[in-house]
Amino acid sequence: MAxxxxxxxxxxxxxxxxxNRASRLKGCPMLxxxxxxxxxxxxALWLNKALPYIGGGVLxxxxxxxxxxxxxxxxxxxxxxxxxxxxxxxxxxxxxxLIKTQDTDDDPDVTARLLVQLYDFAHAERQLQNxxxxxxxxxxxxxxxxxxxxxxxxxxxxHPQQLVRADFINPSSAGDANVFxxxxxxxxxxxxxxxxxxxxxxxxxxxxxxxxxxxxxxVSDSNIPDRDNVPGIQLAAGAVxxxxxxxxxxxxxxxxxxxxxxxxxxxxxxxxxxGQVAFExxxxxxxxxxxxxxxxxxxxxxxxxxxxxxxxxxxxxxKDQFTVYATNLITDATTxxxxxxxxxxxxxxxxDTGMWKTTGKYTKGY
Amino acid sequence: MIGVQELIxxxxxxxxxxxxxxxxxxxxxxxxxxxPLPVHxxxxxxxxxxxxxxWPRLNLxxxxxAGELVFEDATDTxxxxxWNVLFTDSNRRYMNFPCHVRTxxxxxxxxxxxxQPLWGPGSQRLETTLIKNAGAAVDVRMYFNGLAYSMxxxxxxxxxxxxxxxxxxxxxxxxxxxxxxDQNVELGASITENNFDIKIGENLELFSxxxxxxxxxxxxxxxxxxxQTIMNGKIAASAGIGDxxxxxxxxxPLLLPVGSRLRITLDNxxxxxxxxxxxxxxxKLLVPLKDVPxxxxxxDTLYPxxxxxxxxxxxxxx
Numbered sequence: 001m002a003x004x005x006x007x008x009x010x011x012x013x014x015x016x017x018x019x020n021r022a023s024r025l026k027g028c029p030m031l032x033x034x035x036x037x038x039x040x041x042x043x044a045l046w047l048n049k050a051l052p053y054i055g056g057g058v059l060x061x062x063x064x065x066x067x068x069x070x071x072x073x074x075x076x077x078x079x080x081x082x083x084x085x086x087x088x089x090x091x092x093x094x095x096x097x098l099i100k101t102q103d104t105d106d107d108p109d110v111t112a113r114l115l116v117q118l119y120d121f122a123h124a125e126r127q128l129q130n131x132x133x134x135x136x137x138x139x140x141x142x143x144x145x146x147x148x149x150x151x152x153x154x155x156x157x158x159h160p161q162q163l164v165r166a167d168f169i170n171p172s173s174a175g176d177a178n179v180f181x182x183x184x185x186x187x188x189x190x191x192x193x194x195x196x197x198x199x200x201x202x203x204x205x206x207x208x209x210x211x212x213x214x215x216x217x218x219v220s221d222s223n224i225p226d227r228d229n230v231p232g233i234q235l236a237a238g239a240v241x242x243x244x245x246x247x248x249x250x251x252x253x254x255x256x257x258x259x260x261x262x263x264x265x266x267x268x269x270x271x272x273x274x275g276q277v278a279f280e281x282x283x284x285x286x287x288x289x290x291x292x293x294x295x296x297x298x299x300x301x302x303x304x305x306x307x308x309x310x311x312x313x314x315x316x317x318x319k320d321q322f323t324v325y326a327t328n329l330i331t332d333a334t335t336x337x338x339x340x341x342x343x344x345x346x347x348x349x350x351x352d353t354g355m356w357k358t359t360g361k362y363t364k365g366y
Numbered sequence: 367m368i369g370v371q372e373l374i375x376x377x378x379x380x381x382x383x384x385x386x387x388x389x390x391x392x393x394x395x396x397x398x399x400x401x402p403l404p405v406h407x408x409x410x411x412x413x414x415x416x417x418x419x420x421w422p423r424l425n426l427x428x429x430x431x432a433g434e435l436v437f438e439d440a441t442d443t444x445x446x447x448x449w450n451v452l453f454t455d456s457n458r459r460y461m462n463f464p465c466h467v468r469t470x471x472x473x474x475x476x477x478x479x480x481x482q483p484l485w486g487p488g489s490q491r492l493e494t495t496l497i498k499n500a501g502a503a504v505d506v507r508m509y510f511n512g513l514a515y516s517m518x519x520x521x522x523x524x525x526x527x528x529x530x531x532x533x534x535x536x537x538x539x540x541x542x543x544x545x546x547x548d549q550n551v552e553l554g555a556s557i558t559e560n561n562f563d564i565k566i567g568e569n570l571e572l573f574s575x576x577x578x579x580x581x582x583x584x585x586x587x588x589x590x591x592x593x594q595t596i597m598n599g600k601i602a603a604s605a606g607i608g609d610x611x612x613x614x615x616x617x618x619p620l621l622l623p624v625g626s627r628l629r630i631t632l633d634n635x636x637x638x639x640x641x642x643x644x645x646x647x648x649x650k651l652l653v654p655l656k657d658v659p660x661x662x663x664x665x666d667t668l669y670p671x672x673x674x675x676x677x678x679x680x681x682x683x684x
Contacts, residue, residue, distance in 0.1 A: 343370065
């Protein structure tokens with residue numbers, strides 16, 4: 001059994017060890033936050049009147065105390081189940097963290113292979129991923145949530161009563177997944193907006209921004225064999241270099257990769273054994289390697305709880321494709337390898353962007 | 367580190383990507399060896415030849431800023447790795463003595479952060495000496511993670527070029543430095559009051575401290591020449607010091623001028639022999655203090671912090 005939760009919180013935990021102190025003290029750069037005190041024309045300080053109506057919150061599916069049961073795969077058919085999260089009718093919610101917990105009795109193979117596909121219903125059922133993504137690359141835990149912070153991502157703003165749907169897919173035959181989901185949010189009630197002109201403007205700006213920006217996940221176009229639509233690659237035993245193609249099919253989305261997440265499951269044993277894989281990433285277009293030697297997943301990839309952050313985003317243009325070469329370092333067993341890139345999707349008409357005008361690469365045809 | 371917000375430009379009501387991001391890409395640099403990784407460290411007592419790391423030269427105006435150290439020990443496991451590292455290049459030494467790997471390197475999930483990024487022009491070689499502390503030979507991997515520049519002289523990527531020029535300029539005045547006790551320390555069983563003095567031969571600014579030991583110990587750091595101490599008593603390591611993944615960060619950098627001494631007092635809290643490795647991370651100032659440009663003191667200008675830090679300085683956006 002598995003449960004997923006989405007979280008937003010006023011305090012964002014550490015992204016990197018060296019930033020502990022500042023991020024703990026100052027919280028995250030949430031746009032809906034307001035100053036505790038405001039100053040009037042005479043210089044006197046007053047408690048911000050909007051403050052009581054704004055705060056950290058949790059957005060959970062209904063009912064939240066029951067796990068979502070995602071049935072085990074039967075034959076070729078993956079088990080599927082969906083949850084819907086709805087913003088309150090009188091509030092705006094900015095999702096800042098994603099959390100999932102699963103029943104402790106769930107088989108490790110189920111937990112490792114569980115997939116999720118997120119849809120944002122405010123924007124014509126906007127898909128936040130190119131394909132279903134391993135849930136461990138989307139949702140962190142209650143102790144280490146996956147943060148949608150401004151440095152590496154963008155928060156997800158929900159209008160009142162806006163829906164987010166999470167479709168869970170269980171491609172494992174080892175058992176059901178029992179999932180609890182929660183989102184950490186900053187919640188601004190409608191009354192606060194009427195109190196505070198600045199907040200009203202912030203919300204307008206943020207709404208405009210969310211028309212263009214969204215958190216985005218991308219996985220490979222290759223599939224695990226003998227499984228229905230499970231993105232990943234099955235690596236043969238021994239050091240055989242295999243290719244994983246990545247293709248940004250969308251003509252309207254530029255993808256800035258900020259984080260690398262990976263899971264390796266050695267199929268020689270039960271699915272709870274972490275495999276060892278080395279991989280090489282090549283940039284689109286000029287096919288430039290971004291490492292001088294293959295990087296192992298322990299040195300070059302993380303998971304939703306501890307994502308591996310790149311030092312500068314890697315830009316993937318619309319219709320760009322790039323490749324990753326993966327090598328199984330285990331000599332006596334095949335390994336299922338799941339590699340996910342996370343970052344910010346920039347939605348725009350390519351003709352609007354200086355990017356294409358500069359290169360001339362994409363100007364034609366738009 | 368460059369945040370994603372710096373690569374998005376607002377034009378009217380739209381947000382567009384910044385093409386110049388193609389001129390700076392994430393990069394991982396490791397040992398340049400012909401054979402596949404991992405590299406081999408000989409057993410204790412048997413010297414291992416140094417392994418070079420060549421900084422990438424992706425284009426004419428290349429170079430790399432390394433901001434993280436990660437490693438993996440395939441034999442002893444990463445959590446129990448027990449070997450030391452020494453970085454040098456043709457004219458610089460980045461450590462006073464080889465440092466324990468777990469006090470400077472982390473993993474991809476929790477990397478060891480280099481607060482003053484290590485700048486290297488394209489094709490520069492860094493010599494890495496790996497020394498086993500105990501036990502048999504091991505196979506290891508180690509990477510510098512950071513960002514690499516890939517520009518040609520005619521490219522118009524103004525902000526990328528300015529950032530690269532700033533990195534080159536800053537490297538004339540400082541470079542990262544790791545300071546450790548300049549001998550291998552093994553405390554006797556239940557012995558208290560071991561004093562280790564480190565003579566400071568250059569101007570240092572320290573940002574954090576990390577330690578690894580066999581068992582718990584208590585420590586105190588003081589500067590006897592100036593009569594300064596940074597704590598009012600000994601602190602148990604288990605309560606007051608982390609490793610490279612969770613280092614203890616000083617609230618304000620600790621400046622050690624040339625000629626000073628750093629005294630580390632260690633008490634063994636265990637009833638058996640206890641090896642202790644303490645490493646301070648910071649930077650070495652290459653010119654007299656009076657000649658250091660003021661902007662160097664603001665390390666944020668060299669290593670942009672998360673936006674939460676900027677908010678602390680500038681006030682929240684609202």
